[in-house]
Amino acid sequence: MKLQIALDTVSMQQAVNIIKKVHKYIDIVEVGTPMIIDFGMEAVKIIKKTFPDILVLADTKIMDAGEYEAKMVFEAKADIVTVMGITHVETILGVVKAASEVNKMVLADMMCVKNLEERAKRLVEIGVDYICVHTAVDVQATENPYDELARIQKTVGSKRCAIAGGITIDSINKVVDYKPEIVIVGGGITGQKNKKEVAATFRQKLDIYG
Numbered sequence: 001m002k003l004q005i006a007l008d009t010v011s012m013q014q015a016v017n018i019i020k021k022v023h024k025y026i027d028i029v030e031v032g033t034p035m036i037i038d039f040g041m042e043a044v045k046i047i048k049k050t051f052p053d054i055l056v057l058a059d060t061k062i063m064d065a066g067e068y069e070a071k072m073v074f075e076a077k078a079d080i081v082t083v084m085g086i087t088h089v090e091t092i093l094g095v096v097k098a099a100s101e102v103n104k105m106v107l108a109d110m111m112c113v114k115n116l117e118e119r120a121k122r123l124v125e126i127g128v129d130y131i132c133v134h135t136a137v138d139v140q141a142t143e144n145p146y147d148e149l150a151r152i153q154k155t156v157g158s159k160r161c162a163i164a165g166g167i168t169i170d171s172i173n174k175v176v177d178y179k180p181e182i183v184i185v186g187g188g189i190t191g192q193k194n195k196k197e198v199a200a201t202f203r204q205k206l207d208i209y210g
């Protein structure tokens with residue numbers, strides 16, 4: 001399992017400082033959607049240049065103009081781009097086309113998708129690399145992604161699963177049994193005082209379960 005740290009509501013300097021602290025424990029850095037709105041693809045370029053050995057995911061949450069927008073993301077040297085699983089197949093096909101041309105990857109964010117299993121199968125068929133169950137920040141007070149993880153793991157297998165949305169060191173035990181390929185943690189690390197120690201604990205948990 002890969003640990004992805006989501007950097008959402010931080011400045012560029014804060015982002016670099018956090019990555020320096022947790023670098024040895026994480027596999028993927030997510031340039032979160034708020035950072036992309038704030039800094040654009042410069043955020044991706046700076047992080048990729050500063051930490052060339054870490055995979056960078058740009059959480060663009062593409063909904064339209066899939067090929068065009070994905071090309072911009074890969075030109076900025078991101079390794080993974082996100083597209084909304086609920087959007088048109090044509091848009092997702094465009095994102096997949098852009099990724100395949102540069103041997104990069106696509107994660108589909110399944111937020112708000114109702115026919116989860118059916119849609120997940122279709123997206124894998126058309127070339128999406130990861131299917132991410134995701135509880136939006138705005139509804140985390142009442143919802144969580146764990147039931148959807150169980151459903152998606154059964155549908156597409158652990159290697160194609162990703163999960164995000166309010167995961168903490170106290171809730172990681174609800175995740176590891178399903179062995180999702182990518183475990184995405186934002187506030188569960190960035191919102192903690194002892195970010196390095198918490199990241200190390202997440203790493204230890206994921207490594208125990210494989």
Ligand SMILES: O=C([C@H](O)CO)[C@H](O)[C@H](O)COP(=O)(O)O
Binds near residue numbers: 006030034135165
């Ligand atoms: O994608 C995200 C959200 O939509 C805000 O952009 C977050 O990166 C994702 O939810 C992970 O962050 P936490 O929920 O704080 O773990």
